[in-house]
Amino acid sequence: MANLRSVSVDPTAATAWVGSGATLGELYYAVSKASKLLAFPAGLCPTVGVGGHFSGGGFGMLVRKYGTAIDNVLDATLVDAKGRLLDKQAMGADVFWAIRGGGGGSFGVVLSWKVKLVPVPPTVTMFIVTRSVDEGAVDMLTKWQEVAPALPEDLFINVVIAKQVAKFQSMYLGTCDALLPLMETRFPELGLNKTHCKEMTWIQSVPYIYLGSTATVEDILNRKTSASSSSKSTSDYVRQAIAKDVWAQIFAWLAKPDAGVMIVDPYGGKVSSFPESATPFPHRGGVLYNIQHMNFWSAPTDGSAQTKWLKDLYAFMGPHVSQNPREAYINYRDLDLGENVVVGNITSYKAAKVWGEMYFKDNFQRLAMAKGEIDPEDYFRNEQSIPPLLKSK
Numbered sequence: 001m002a003n004l005r006s007v008s009v010d011p012t013a014a015t016a017w018v019g020s021g022a023t024l025g026e027l028y029y030a031v032s033k034a035s036k037l038l039a040f041p042a043g044l045c046p047t048v049g050v051g052g053h054f055s056g057g058g059f060g061m062l063v064r065k066y067g068t069a070i071d072n073v074l075d076a077t078l079v080d081a082k083g084r085l086l087d088k089q090a091m092g093a094d095v096f097w098a099i100r101g102g103g104g105g106s107f108g109v110v111l112s113w114k115v116k117l118v119p120v121p122p123t124v125t126m127f128i129v130t131r132s133v134d135e136g137a138v139d140m141l142t143k144w145q146e147v148a149p150a151l152p153e154d155l156f157i158n159v160v161i162a163k164q165v166a167k168f169q170s171m172y173l174g175t176c177d178a179l180l181p182l183m184e185t186r187f188p189e190l191g192l193n194k195t196h197c198k199e200m201t202w203i204q205s206v207p208y209i210y211l212g213s214t215a216t217v218e219d220i221l222n223r224k225t226s227a228s229s230s231s232k233s234t235s236d237y238v239r240q241a242i243a244k245d246v247w248a249q250i251f252a253w254l255a256k257p258d259a260g261v262m263i264v265d266p267y268g269g270k271v272s273s274f275p276e277s278a279t280p281f282p283h284r285g286g287v288l289y290n291i292q293h294m295n296f297w298s299a300p301t302d303g304s305a306q307t308k309w310l311k312d313l314y315a316f317m318g319p320h321v322s323q324n325p326r327e328a329y330i331n332y333r334d335l336d337l338g339e340n341v342v343v344g345n346i347t348s349y350k351a352a353k354v355w356g357e358m359y360f361k362d363n364f365q366r367l368a369m370a371k372g373e374i375d376p377e378d379y380f381r382n383e384q385s386i387p388p389l390l391k392s393k
């Protein structure tokens, strides 16, 4: 897909067509070249590919203000299993619904997406504040869970938790002078002051938050990640705040040898305002935040100790996260949640429901019907592709 990565921006209409092979960095860069006052709400990492990312939802620091990437997709072009090139009208409403969040590699190859660009102010304010367990990180995380999903939509604060330290990182769509009184009212425990604030443009915030304070805007065009390690992720959604004593136990997990990290991203605001059935991505009203559980390793380590830690932590978290189903995010795809079984050369719907309802809740059946419409012979398949359900059956 890397050869299909043009980005064509219409700043007057506030729309863009982006090829699936573009990276998020290439998309953000092209948008900022066309207008300093427009942005696109998608993930934090500039090397992530538009094709897979949009297919599964896609969220970043603008998620509370503008929703996920797929909430801002207006049209797409798709090549189906028969080799037909289809736009939104030709693919039909069910398939257009399905490709916006139903996960990559199931319905066809999306060549390009038409997206709605969103307004951003000339100045955004970033801050990063770290607190160790000894400095009250357990209390702060307990409070963060209630505060962060209920803040004004212009303010996003997520937390990267590793070893015994919680790193609160934030983007505010406005100036430091406007942010400080808001933080003083809503989250005084963080002790934010002027020295923490870094004012910049939205496009400068992209390298700042992901690549560090010395990275330049041009660095987000680098398609190669600097990461040299292997990693595995899995995810949870939290609908009821986790008790303080459980947070203390989570820090004990993070202190173990071979421990990884936890990234918690608040929802609320725009992302939570859509009905669960608006797109296949169902994690909407009532979700407080998403958790990404993650671990890393490098050769000669084979990852067995790190993946065991991840599996054990996931089991420990079970009682403290969403239930029936235990929700998971398709873009943090985890084959340990279940793999497809093929019966008579067609993926079994019954077996796929195990993982499918975790990612899609009640939208899973509609996704399988859409798959039955566009790819009844199950040409596009993988370990967690949507199985076809035919209307007559």
Ligand SMILES: Cc1cc2nc3c(=O)[nH]c(=O)nc-3n(C[C@H](O)[C@H](O)[C@H](O)COP(=O)(O)OP(=O)(O)OC[C@H]3O[C@@H](n4cnc5c(N)ncnc54)[C@H](O)[C@@H]3O)c2cc1C
Binding pocket: 001, 020, 021, 042, 043, 044, 045, 047, 048, 049, 050, 051, 052, 053, 055, 056, 057, 058, 059, 060, 103, 104, 105, 106, 108, 109, 110, 111, 331, 332, 382
């Ligand atoms: C470093 C890193 C940071 C991340 N940060 C975020 C984040 O901030 N927010 C977030 O929401 N997610 C994030 N993610 C998760 C990311 O959204 C998913 O990994 C996503 O699937 C990546 O898409 P890709 O095209 O780069 O990957 P790929 O592995 O190429 O694709 C993923 C899946 O989509 C399919 N696919 C790819 N292109 C197409 C296409 N054109 N048409 C149909 N199917 C296609 C593939 O077959 C595959 O099944 C991150 C991932 C990484 C590795």
